[in-house]
Amino acid sequence: ARGTFIKLALRRAQAISVIDAALILDIEADTIKAASITLGAVAPTIIHAVEAEQYLTGKPLTDDVFEEAARITMNAAKPIDDVRGSAAYRREMVRVCTQRGLKAIRDGHEQNGMPSEPILLWGKESTNGTRPASEQFPAAAIQTTINGKKYSFTSGHNKTLLRLLREDANLIGTKEGCAEGECGACTVFLDGKAVMACLVPAPRAHGAEIVTVEGLATDGELHAVQETFIEHGAVQCGYCTPGFLMSSAMLLEEKSNPTRNEIEQAITGNLCRCTGYYKIVQAIEDAGNRIQET
Ligand code: FES
Ligand code: FES
Incomplete structure (x- = not known):
């Protein structure tokens, strides 16, 4: 078939x-x-x-x-x-x-225009594994790990993950652009995959490992994409930047030396209204080179 x-x-x-x-x-x-x-x-x-x-x-x-x-x-x-x-x-x-x-x-043209190895932003060890719904949607507290720190939320079950992060965990680096899956400003990692937090129900965080833009730097050292975004001036108002950084960082985890086309695929889900995309693409390319050199 x-x-x-x-x-x-x-x-x-x-x-x-x-x-x-x-x-x-x-x-x-x-x-x-x-x-x-x-x-x-x-x-x-x-x-x-x-x-x-x-x-x-x-x-x-x-x-x-x-x-x-x-x-x-x-x-x-x-x-x-x-x-x-x-x-x-x-x-x-x-x-x-x-x-x-x-x-x-x-x-026989059905695959025309489709990349043979699409960028999924699922990291290196992408799996389709999902946990049972009973584990994902707790009746009691939402116990989760965000940027390596344990959290327990007794409310917020009816929120999106984006609102839980911003309003209950007070992590306001993740932005709400559209709240309906169009702009990518709310991109975070959930169990090693890039997701749009505005489309994820907050209880899905239960038992999960979440990384937000606040967790991208390690031990006070900026991630390579954070450094190159600054150096290339790939930021103007900065509203879209947390989402771009997360998509770029996950791309470089998935493919440390991406082609320009793969970079463009990786950020097709992120919208920037003021910088334009050239500097962003250059910054990601440069971050890839930097990671290769280390
Ligand atoms: S706020 Fe989530 S995609 Fe726009
Ligand atoms: S820097 Fe303003 S929207 Fe991207």
Whole structure:
């Protein structure tokens, strides 16, 4: 089986989808043996376009079949109107993206434009391991470690991790830019992965190791990215800087000698409204060189 994932959004990373679709076709001798079509951002939860999947099964790989499957898929979408797009636009985009994706799979182009080794900001030892929900969401105090120090929070269960850090742990280095996963200003490390604290429920911190920008320097020594951001003038108002520093530091943990393209991938989820990106990219490149030399 081969598949593709299409996301329609302002940016590829982090920015919330206007719509997204995951398409998988199991093809045998020019006939579709099985199909899976999953849609995001068009219903309260991710949904399968079951009727379209059934329609495709046993069909040939023709343009007409894909056109009809895309039309059926569009009817499965029940999107809302919001600032990112109207419901009508979203439905139409589901149709267009589904048709495009199915053709790309048939024609063998489904991986075009995708990096073969994407930067995940999951550090060196990335795992998909998750702890049981009972451990993650405690009824009692949230016991956690932040920047190597133990904390116990008896309130804040209904907050985001970002608010817990700023309001309860009094660690205000982590910033709130958008509070909805678009800007990356709230990036912290959670169990060795970069996450957006504004999208993480505070109880997820229970039993976890968290690092914020306040914990990036060790023993009074700035992290290499902190040094090079200063030297390159990669900071103006500084509001986005904690997020950029955390993404950059995690990139350099994942790949100590990243290419320019990998640096750009790593910071696609971070927005800066005043410095621009050249100095930031140069600072990260320089930090990588510095780490290589030590
Ligand atoms: S991504 Fe903007 S505040 Fe979290
Ligand atoms: S330095 Fe101002 S938003 Fe980036």
